[in-house]
Amino acid sequence: MARSRLLPDNFTLYLVATVILASLLPASGRLAQVLEVVTTAAVSLLFFLHGAKLSRQAIFAGIGHWRLHLVVVAATFVLFPLLGWALKPLLQPLVTPELYTGILFLCALPATVQSAIAFVSMARGNIPAAVCSASASTLLGVAFTPLVVGVLLSQNAGMGDPLDAMGRIGLQLLVPFIAGHLLRPWLAGFLQRRASVMKVVDQGSILLVVYAAFSHAVIDGLWSQVPLSALAGLLVCCAVLLGLVLVTTTWTARRLGFSKEDEITIVFCGSKKSLVSGVPMAKVLFAANVAGAIVLPLMLFHQMQLMVCAVLAQRYAKRVQAPVEVPAGVAAGPQR
Incomplete structure (x- = not known):
């Protein structure tokens, strides 16, 4: 079981196939x-x-845990960018300058929602707080990501005005998100019965954007500009970044006295970066001819975080629960 979790999932294989298709038959x-x-x-x-899909009850269940949410937001929008810089x-x-621009963009992205919650659940962490933190990170990313990217990039690197990009991201991502949440009473039942619809839209939209981005990049000579040594270097960069964030979030959670369940939520929500939000944001923030190189680090980091966090979640899940204290004067039961 542990070994199977280290293998690429079907969606990752679809992403690889999409990149190959765009490399051989780019859209023009x-x-x-x-x-x-x-x-x-x-x-x-x-x-x-x-x-x-987002339950309002889940929002209210986790929203009161403000210390945990502040740590997750700080890890996502402060720790990551500081490490990248x-x-x-x-x-x-x-790596190449374009690929490192993609790494800086990766550092500015919000956290994932589905995979973060899934790993917190697998590791027996604080699930309501994870739902609230991950969802809030997605919404905050509409404003924070363009601003952080603008600060991190000393040169334009094909990026437009961050404030204009913030408005376009809000119109394309935030407005539909809010509209969907307001219509939840009428749509929730349908989405529960038709989970496959959500999966098709989820994966299909990302594959479409990846194909479009890599088509532009391939036409402009992406693969002639990215040597194999740079791809190997990119693997090292992503591993170093992920390792430092995992160590820092774990140490911070323990230093601040959070419970083990809260530590799990901080580690998995604070170390994740969203492919779902990142790919369309790259499409808005950067010129078409550089978007392919920009999303390449995100695609690699996405698979790496899934594999590493799967192992961590299994280790957390195997922990022994703290024993229940027996009041003084009450005889303990027979030992077995």
């Missing part, structure tokens, strides 16, 4: 224009459905 001309409209609509539909002199020589 009229097809690229149609694909632009279709991907925008698909991403908006995705966030509409995510809003409809501080490690630049050490890690940038391992």
Whole structure:
């Protein structure tokens, strides 16, 4: 079982196949224009459905745990960007400038929702707090990600005005999310009965955006500009970044006296970066000819975080629960 969790999942294989397809048959001309409209609509539909799926009870159940949420937000939007900036002199020589721009973009992204909650559940952590933290991170990313990317990038790197990008991201992601949540009373039952619809939209929209981004990049000579040594260096960069964040979030949770269940939530929500939010944000924030190189670090980090966190979740799940204290004067039961 542990070994199977280290293997790429089906969606990762679909992503690899999409990159190969875009490399061999990139979309251009009229097809690229149609694909632009279709991907925008698909991403908006995705966030509409995510809003409809999010339970208001789950929000209220976890919203009061403000100390935990502050730690997760700090890890997501402060610790990650600081590490990306501080490690630049050490890690940038391992990759191309475009790929390190993608790493900085990765550092500015919000946390995942589905996988973070799934791992917290697997590890027997604080699930209501995880739902609240991960969902809040997605919403905060609409405002924080463009601003943090603007601060991290000393040069334009194909990026437009962060404030203008914030408005476009809000229109494409946040407005559909809120609309879906407001319509939840009418849609929740349908989504529960038709879980496959959510999965198709979820994965299909990301694959469409990845295909469009890599099509532009391939036409502009992406693979001739990215040597194999840079791809190997990218693997090292992602591993160093993920390892430092996991160690730091674990140490911080214990230092601040959080329970083991809260520590699990902080570690898994604070170390994740969202492919679902990141790919469409890259499409908005960066010019089409550089978007492919920008999302490549995110795709690699996405698979790495899934594999590493699967192992961590299993280790947490095997922990022994604290014994129940027996009041003084009460005889203990027979030992077995």
